Amino acid sequence: MNEQAPQQWNKFYLKDVSFKNLMTHRIFNVLIIANPYDAFMLEDDGRVDEKIFNEYTELGLRYPPTFTQVSTMVEASEVLSTTSIDLVICMPGNADNDAFTVARAVKREFPDIPCVVLTPFSHGITQRIMNEDLSIFEYVFCWLGNTNLILSIIKLIEDKMNLEHDIDEAGVQMILLVEDSIRFYSSILPNLYSYILTQSQSFATEALNSHTATLRMRGRPKVVLARTYEEAMDYFVRFPENILGVISDCRFPKGGVKDSEAGLKLLSEFHRRAPFLPLIMESSETENAEKAEKLGFRFIDKNSKKMNIDLRNVMAEHMGFGDLIFRDPKTHEEIRRIRNLKELQDNIFSIPNDSMLYHLSRNHVSRWLCARAIFPVSEFLKTVTLEKLRDVDQHRQIIFDAIVQYRHMKNVGTVAVFKRDRFDAYSHFARIGDGSLGGKGRGLAFLDNIIKTHPEFNEFEGVKVSIPKTVVLCTDVFDQFMDNNNLYQLALSDAPDEEILQAFIKAQLPDQFIDDFKTFFEAIRHPIAIRSSSLLEDSHYQPFAGIYSTYMIPYLDDKDEMLRMLAAAIKSVYASVYFKDSKAYMTATRNVIDQEKMAVILQEVVGKQYGDHFYPNFSGVLRSINYYPLGYEKSEEGIASLALGLGKYIVDGGQTLRVSPYHPTQVLQTSDMEIALRQTQTQFYALDMKRVGVDFKVDDGFNILKLKVKDAENDGALNFIASTYDANDRVIRDGLYDGGRKIVSFNGVLRHGVFPLPELLKLSMHNGADSMRRPVEIEFACTLNDDRTGEFYLLQIRPIVDSKQVLDQDIMTIPDDKCLLRSHNSLGHGVSDDIVDVVYVKTDENFTASDNPVVAMEVERINKKFLADGKNYVLVGPGRWGSSDSWLGVPVKWPHISAAKLIVETTLKNYSVDPSQGTHFFQNLTSFGVGYFTIDENKGMGFFRKEILDAMPAVEETPHVRHVRFSKPLHIMMDGMKQEGLVICDTEDAKGNDAR
Structure with a gap:
């Protein structure tokens, strides 16, 4: 039987309850039809709607109804015809008591509107009721001028309206009141509801904030009134698992005839079918006390002046209201009082075995949870009874685990x-x-x-x-x-x-x-x-x-x-x-x-302690848009930057690993050994655990250490995220091996499925962007364990809003004649309009690729001048910028062109090289937001109007390179989603420059 609990755990426990889906049917508008005297009394005694509103407020209830009062059927018909009325209350009329007459008239004209009759209690009225057909009315109540009764009527009807749905939705419980005496149930219901609603305020403290507290109150037990044996049995048969307890009179109709022992028979049948169900008999015939107690039912004397107090005490002890009190089963003395769920969690292992056994065998814990609307745990514990699990200690552990799971579920x-x-x-x-x-x-x-x-x-x-x-x-x-x-x-x-x-x-x-x-x-x-x-x-x-x-x-x-x-x-x-x-x-x-x-956010730092250092195995930043897609990558597939240690290293512009969640095995930085050795992480950040004191600095990184990857190796923190460079064989091997430099490649989690990082990144990116309805950037951190388990923490989400990346125009609509150049294969995103300089390679009939090394030196010299002036420029030339093979392009390194804000590769009729997509400088391009365009006019993939630049005077000209300057800024536009890019220039400006 012990194996049964885990299976049932998933089936019952992990289903959460959404309290906002409960009590969806409400009574908002009430029409009261009363004679002028009663109407006046309702007004003079404190307006009924004000009193109800105050009662709702005191009980923490929302949506108090509004009341309309009329005195005649004519007035009532006018209101009912023009206003949406949810309930009609017909109060005592004139001397001939025409409340029933008025109520029948309402039902004839508006049969679908619930109608309740309030009548004074007298011998004459009792006789009349005996001869009345009351079936067309929802309820008949005895009216003694107590407005609390009106609140109870509203709640009783709302409970009935929502009963079936709320039980199906959440497993809400009900208290079954079996009573046919109009006088008695008119008296007991206000007290019953007052007690239950006050208790619901108490259990609402289990909620985590005021909003959820209010919603939790919707999960309070409902009150259901049955007036015959058959009606009560019908409720029991339909909802056998959802009755918190039964309060029954002894004398009421059974089989259409008043039966003086109907209550005893009903409760006996309930006890036979549900041995642990709390059963309470209330009767004015004191001889029934001995019968009830002999059968094991609690008895309440209707004649007692403290009947309501007695009833509340019995409900508290047997229906789970109030505190959960663990008692000594022999002496019945209190051992431990539990006020809330956390106290139960904290004390579950310290309660003596015999007391634990006593209360578990009677389902007291499960019932207490039910009464507090903690349905998932209660529902689960009902299935793990002592009959199935004959181990008190294991039962304690199951209760503890269930509470922990529930609290976690509600906290998230x-x-x-x-x-x-x-x-x-x-x-x-x-x-x-x-x-x-x-x-x-x-x-x-x-x-x-x-x-x-x-x-x-x-x-x-x-x-x-x-x-x-x-x-x-x-x-x-x-x-x-x-x-x-x-x-x-x-x-x-x-x-x-x-x-x-x-x-x-x-x-x-x-x-x-x-x-x-x-x-x-x-x-x-x-x-x-x-x-x-x-x-x-x-x-x-x-x-x-x-x-x-x-x-x-x-x-x-x-x-x-x-x-x-x-x-x-x-x-x-x-x-x-x-x-x-x-x-x-x-x-x-x-x-x-x-x-x-x-x-200010106070938040646990993700990671593990290694001696005097503390850091996560890795951190990262995920963006749902990739403005620099390479190879098979697509912009909408997003991009992530990963780094060993604290995420501050990424924010500070450290060397990170760039990976697409959809192409985790295609990482540019680890695709080539030389690139891997040159462009992977060599340092990381960790928190200095020794730095103690209040000497805080303006620099918030004053107690953050910059360590070497070798330190992480010594800490044992590189498992599954590092590879080893074998200098002898000049090869990089996945995993950690003695000797050799460690390369932070993340191959274990990206290539070998040690940890589902790509899948988690995809989930985070799509759910984050879908929920926020816009592109997002998400920060995360992860701790990995040697057994391949781990924790993935989402640290922050923000919309991608960068003023430099706001592109509010479709660049495809801009005509070619306004453009200096256009590319259908571009990297980067955003708008720039602060550049006036273009540096381009002269590609006349004398151009030859053999001059490319000289071109590199000339470009480097011009670039230094831009760096000195703190300015940027557009760089255009044939072939691959940064190629190590000078026959394929200009062999520059990043420092030689670092002031370029846009780099353009072009082709010539006799010099066509496959585009590089800027792979040589990729880290720098993405870090500094530099655009990279490829133009292949041989294939109709964009154009470059070099003749405009040739016609302009040169600021500087070398044998192979020209530098020209526009008097008005160029307008650079890049659409990273479509890989479209262009540069707009003022052609009149160019002509003016030419004229000068």
């Missing part, structure tokens, strides 16, 4: 409110404060939700995909800090960065967060990244990434020292808003700095 994709008594190692994402999460914070929450809504992320065996554990200090904490310390005057001044930083570090954070931070330390037990998350960062409409600071601090056993470091880091991030570069960027982007507000 939800921004919880941080609570010290709830945040632990199984918590995920929480906020401190009520302000904004900021740009990065919103991006993280969005990523978390993407992971939750796409379960395919976590379908790879041995791989966990998530965001790191995160707490966000919202922007209102920033406001409080700035105001309390009077920092705005200095912050907005022209004071040096260091002065601003020191002033911020000396300022005080609110003391109220000290215990929160210490709780966070205990929960993550990892180094912490303190990241900026301003309102403007990662904006959908403007570039604003990498402007503010991110600091990291090591994890220490000394929590007070760690607290001092954390406080200094938070204040340093706040200060970075007002550093010189930030202010300059604000001005450049036309933002107002005093409107900027900063949230």
Whole structure:
């Protein structure tokens, strides 16, 4: 039987509940038909809609109904004909009690609208009701002027409307009330609903924020009223697994006849079919007490003045309401009181065996979870009974594991409110404060939700995909800090960065967060990244990434020292808003700095500790658009940059491995041994775990170490991501071998399927771009284990918004006669209109490829002048730029042409070379955003109007190269998705230059 649990786990447990899909049928508009006296009393005693609204508010309920009151059937007909009414309540009429007459008239004219009759209680009315056909009305209630009854009526009808759907959708529970006495159920229902709704407010605290708390209340147990034996049995047969408990009278109709023992018979049958179902009998005939208790039912005396209190106490103990109390089965003394799910998780292993056995055998734990709307765990535990699993300790472990899984499932994709008594190692994402999460914070929450809504992320065996554990200090904490310390005057001044930083570090954070931070330390037990998350960062409409600071601090056993470091880091991030570069960027982007507000992300650093260093096996940046596709690559397939160690190495422009997720085995940098030795990573970043103190610098990398790949080899961190260069055989072998230089090739995860990185990158890219409805850039990090398992963490998502890459015009619509050159095979994306210079190779009848080495020297000399002036130019020439074979093109190296903003390869009639696609300079092209065009006029693939340049005077001319300058900037446009590129020039400008 022990093998059964894991199978049932997947079947039941992993199905989450969406509370927003519950209670979808509501009563919004109520028509009350009352005589003038009752209408006046409703008004004078406090408007009924105001009282109901207040009751809804006090109980945390949403969508209170609105009420319309009329006094006659004529008025009622007019309202019903012109307004959407969900419920009609007919209240007592005149002396002849025409409430029933009015109600029948409503049903004749509007048969589909639910109608309830409220009648006063008297002997005469009782006699009349006995002779009335009440079947056409939903319910008849006894009216004693208590507006709580109206709330109960609305809830009872809503429960009935939603019962079947909500049970099918989520496994919602119900309390079955079997009672035919109008007077009694009119009295008990308001008290029953008051208790259940108050309890639902309590269990809503299991929710992670106020929004989900409100939604969780939709999962409260429903109340179902049955008035005959057959009606009650029908509910039991239809929903046998969803009855939380039964409260039954003893005398009510069975087989169409009043039966004085119908309740005993009904509960006996229920007990036979469901031995653990809580059964409560209530009766005014005290002789039924002994009968009920003899059969094992709890008894409530209707005549008791504290009947409602007795009922609540019995429901709390047997239906799972209130706290879960573990008792000694012999003495019935309380052993442990459990108030919430986390307390159950924390205490499950410390409860004595005999108590555990007692409560498990009676399904108390499962029922308590049901009453708190924790359906997935409850549903699962129902299937793992002691009859199937005769091992109390294993049962404890299953309960513990189920709670952990459930809490993880509910945490993912939800921004919880941080609570010290709830945040632990199984918590995920929480906020401190009520302000904004900021740009990065919103991006993280969005990523978390993407992971939750796409379960395919976590379908790879041995791989966990998530965001790191995160707490966000919202922007209102920033406001409080700035105001309390009077920092705005200095912050907005022209004071040096260091002065601003020191002033911020000396300022005080609110003391109220000290215990929160210490709780966070205990929960993550990892180094912490303190990241900026301003309102403007990662904006959908403007570039604003990498402007503010991110600091990291090591994890220490000394929590007070760690607290001092954390406080200094938070204040340093706040200060970075007002550093010189930030202010300059604000001005450049036309933002107002005093409107900027900063949230701060506290997040576990992904990685492992190696001695005094801490870093992940690799980090990366993924873009859903590839503006430099090579070979079989397509722009829409995206591109990733991978690097050993912390991702700061990538952001700082370090040597990374460029790979397309769709072509992981075709990596340019590892396609040739010489390129691999020259263009793969030789250094990486790691957090210095020894650097302790509050001496924070303006440079947020002050405690980041730059190490050599050899250090990672010594740490044992290169497994599956490195190859070994064999100098003797001059070959690179996949894997780690003694001796030989280690090449960071990532071949284990890209070529040999050690870890499903390409698949994870594709999922991240497509789900991220689809969810954001635009191209995205995603940062990630990964830890790999020796057993080929690992954790893949998504760290940040932002839309690709680069002012230099905004192309708002279809370049295919621009006519050729406006262009200096056009390419149908280009790399790069964006617009540039700040270049006036073109350097091109003279290709007259005297051109010969044998001169290419000399051409390289002449171009290098011109390039140096541009570097000295800090300017850029367009470079055009035949063949492959950078070819090592001078017969195929000009053999320049990158430093010789590094000031070129656009490089163009052309063909001649007698000199046609296959295009290189800029592979020789590819890393530099992508790093610096340089365009690379290929034009093959022999095949009609674009054109180059060299005659325009030939007609212009030269700024400089050598035997093989000309440099010309336009008086107005050239307009360079590149469409990286279509591989189309062109350069627009003002031909009149060229003529003017010629004339001069």
